[in-house]
Amino acid sequence: SNTTSTGANSTSTEVKKGERLIARFQIDNTGTGAKTSAYKLQYDKDLDGRWTDVAFGGAPSSNSGANFGDWNATTVDSSGNVGKYSSIAIGADGYPVIGYYENTLNDILFAKCNNSVCASSSATTITTGWSGGDISVAIGNDGFPVIAYGVSSGPQVAKCNNINCTSVSTTTIYSDAAGIAMDISLAIGTDGFPVISYRMNNADKLWFARCSNDSCTSAATTSVITDSGYYTSIAIGTDGYPVISSYNNSLKDLIFSKCTTGNCTTTTDWSTTTVDASGDNGRYTSLAVGSD
Secondary structure, three states, X not given: OOOOOOOOOOOOOOOOXXXXXXXXXXXXXXXXXXXXXXXXXXXXXXXXXXXXXXXXXXXXXXXXXXXXXXXXXXXXXXXXXXXXXXXXXXXXXXXXXXXXXEOOOOEEEEEEEOOOOOOOEEEEEEEOOXXXXXXXXXXXXXXXXXXXXXXXXXXXXXXXXXXXXXXXXXXXXXXXXXXXXXXXXXXXXXXXXXXXXXXXXXXXXXXXXXXXXXXXXXXXXXXXXXXEOEEEEEEEOOOOOEEEEEEEOOOOEEXXXXXXXXXOOOHHHEEEEEEEOOOOXXXXXXXXXXXX
16 A cells, blocks of 8 residues: 555656656555456655556555656557567657567567557567567667567577668577577667677576677677676666676675776676675666766
């Protein structure tokens, strides 16, 4: 329940590039029947305990003054069991693009929104029969989306040949023939080429791949740390070097890794810091670089 919160935010909250907010999913059971349950997606930007509704279903049981009207919730794709492992980016035209998973046929799909609220969109299939782990989307310097996802032997990269991604060029970055790439995260480096963090599920190492061109037809890879690197997230620092957050599944710690020199393609190019070792912390990481 949300009854202990300070109250709803009464004004619109802007989130600038590089800023972070905390979101939560709340379920309230207000009776004995299933139809009386209410659920909400809420956010708290300023860590003041004032939660604002993004969307809710059923009868809202608290925070009645929240800014639900500030948000538009749109169903992008309802054709079966779709939407898992989603990743979103903003295209060169200012409209969202989304990579996601279709659970029945094991396909990776791509949705191109036709406006800023995604009231309409077009979908295309990137690959079929997928059996990997996680999807990540970014926009290349040419304005065309890039999609990374896990397959056997390493991550696979699909470079869209247009903004709608109706045709793609794909390549697999070889890492380990015995494993499947998991916990994929993708960013575009200062040279315009993709960089990818991931782990191979057979050894659980934290891996990094640096593509040598915008389509990633060739790439150099290295293990950043030899211990487990789960739930990776990658970004580009203000100095142009990649940074990665991950979870050490052995020590149950939140880990931060930064490339400090060279091409980041040898383990010695990286420094690693334990950010939080106070208990079991660091799962499902998400990393961004602040304005400072």
